Amino acid sequence: MRHPLPASPTVFAADATVYIVDDESSVRSALSSLLRSVSLGCEAFATAEEFLRTAEPAGPACIVLDMHLLNATGFDVQTAICQRRRALPVIFLTGYGTIPMTVRAMKAGATAFLTKPFTDHELLDAIQSALHADCAAMDLQRESDALLTLHQRLTPRERQVMGLVVSGLLNKQIAAQLGTSEITIKVHRRQVMTKMQAASLPDLVRMAERLAVILRPAAAA
Structure with missing residues (x-):
């Protein structure tokens, strides 16, 4: 500490x-x-x-x-x-x-x-x-403030992709759901990992779980 x-x-x-x-x-x-x-x-x-x-x-x-x-x-x-x-x-x-x-x-x-x-x-x-x-x-x-700052750097589409990635969907499944190409999803996914400074998918999942807790009060309000 x-x-x-x-x-x-x-x-x-x-x-x-x-x-x-x-x-x-x-x-x-x-x-x-x-x-x-x-x-x-x-x-x-x-x-x-x-x-x-x-x-x-x-x-x-x-x-x-x-x-x-x-x-x-x-x-x-x-x-x-x-x-x-x-x-x-x-x-x-x-x-x-x-x-x-x-x-x-x-x-x-x-x-x-x-x-x-x-x-x-x-x-x-x-x-x-x-x-x-x-x-x-x-x-x-x-830590929460730093994580929020990283998340705010994502574009709306990158946030969509992040949500679908951490839910366990494959790139081709995300592409089909968002109506775009798998190559485009790969680019978005790489951008998400870079902007969130996530070292791995499990790391990104932990960040998403923490963000859900942080953003819940704001959503409730």
Whole structure:
């Protein structure tokens, strides 16, 4: 990964950021001091609105989020985060927690659910796991963006040919279906392999499967 994190729970990537969202100033101050003591960048917010106005971070990041804010719940903030292009990992903090609350948070993508009081070690471990998760998500997004860029270089006919090739059809079958010559299909097929930077047919099939996943939300919208 581009942003590897060491095994120690108190050493973090230099460009990592933790966002603290809690309406109690004493909690924000204590958590900020803890994070700075391990050389971890952090930003603290008293309200969900303040946090949601921040720009997307360049490096790995996560959110330490109080479940009970003045004008919103942690779930409200988590829902807003999940609607963004990059949904940062969430660590929930709460004075009390129920099993249904924990299950709901985890199903929505939270990486940890800590009930107060918790130890510094527990929080730092949760942050490290969340940052690892965000690193993996960032790498996957970069790969997806690169793949989309390659796919957009294809002409409409080349995309048709690619779809039929990965479905298992032979060149002569594709030519018959598209009403053109087998030689023309061979040219299109070669162009597809070159533009997609595919080393082999199985490689192209894997790309097509990944593209189907990436493009599905856009098609649904």
